[in-house]
Amino acid sequence: MASETVENYLKAIYALATVGGAEHGTGEASLGRLAAVLGVTAGTATTMVRKLAEGKLAKYERYGGVRLTAKGTAIALDVLRRHRLIETFLVQTLKFDWSEVHEEAERLEHAVSPKLLARLEEFLGRPKVDPHGDPIPTAKGSVAEPAGITLAEAAASSTAARKRSTYRILRVSDQNADFLKFIADRNLKPGTSGLKLSADPDAGLVNIHAPEGTDTPLSRDVASRIVVAAEG
Amino acid sequence: MASETVENYLKAIYALATVGGAEHGTGEASLGRLAAVLGVTAGTATTMVRKLAEGKLAKYERYGGVRLTAKGTAIALDVLRRHRLIETFLVQTLKFDWSEVHEEAERLEHAVSPKLLARLEEFLGRPKVDPHGDPIPTAKGSVAEPAGITLAEAAASSTAARKRSTYRILRVSDQNADFLKFIADRNLKPGTSGLKLSADPDAGLVNIHAPEGTDTPLSRDVASRIVVAAEG
DNA sequence: CACCAAAGTTTGAGCAATCAAACTTTCTTT
């Protein structure tokens, strides 16, 4: 059994190695960034990563970054599965706001048994995505990375195509509570549709025009964390 | 914040100090028994209990046993509250068998926030007792020790009174999975009523006569862990 | 290409919780 700490390292490495989608990422995480997201010193991260490598959960060469083995990836995906099912439960059943479930799930994900998780999944109606639109890995360990493009990409696409389309929000991949509150305030949660987009490349901005007429300007950086699909 | 380990020590001391009901117990736990129920060596228990005393969670004198302070009791009751609400959730919502929820709750009780617990309590309909009939402490930290007498006491009471009465099971205070399965098999779970009792003091036995005619003989020891009330 | 800054690594130490084993106190029994 991987300790809670080991699970957190694997999850963090997985996340860093797959920024921008499982296929899009480099598959590798730098030790500095890993240390930063885990809130430990660089030395601690180095030591722990060496231990992961010894346990065949990761591949690691000195000064060369870390990448998960199949075994490490399997555990990371399982943690992610637990995390996302728990978040879904908190929002769907216990009526938590989507901005406050992350911390809670962060603790619970290490305390649920496979059996509990299976029952929970059943109880929730076998959801495919969590409240942020992030896909829930299956019990067998596969993730259905959903279609869709980032808001940044959509806004940057050819003007003609974009002007014809409206967009629907599929996913908001960020766990910062303030950011999520902001998104919810602007009614830009997953499921919102009928949005029109425009870009202001010089200012580095993307503009979202909601059907009711309200406009929300976002930086490209922020826009790249929101996934949308063209509709109609 | 008390660590998971500290919470477990407090919970175990509370349980040992209140065997046979909060009022009935001695209020004190021996270090040997404490070590045994926690599965640690006696030396470890001594060391940890000294730390609890330093933190004003328990009173402790060398060679003299340990008892919780008000502060320690408050935490113990809070852990118990979490444990019992979680067990209720697992049985009531996720359809777990009552014999298999203990281990699960044992891990989860350290990972739930006060907010989650409040929502869960609401969702469950503010239950007063858990699936074993054990009372759920309130958020304010009071336990309503329910009325009722042990099966052993009931069976030992004057023959005349006992013969007139039938009994209802209120509580089965034990977490051993096999024992609970046995009890469930015999249909002796909390809520079962219409039971008649007889005692065989020489053999140290208590006999339960179910309305359908099945008889279950129990040792006095086991009978003292089942709480019943006379009815009708 | 030589140097410097940034990134990464190593070392020595600390904390929480644990054990085994030597030791002390208390209880029981005769």
Next chain:
DNA sequence: AAAGAAAGTTTGATTGCTCAAACTTTGGTG
């Protein structure tokens, strides 16, 4: 009350995770 058993305590060591600080490697930039 003395002896021995049972219960409890102390000591020294270990494990997992962490830090600070000294050190090394890598990779740009002048």
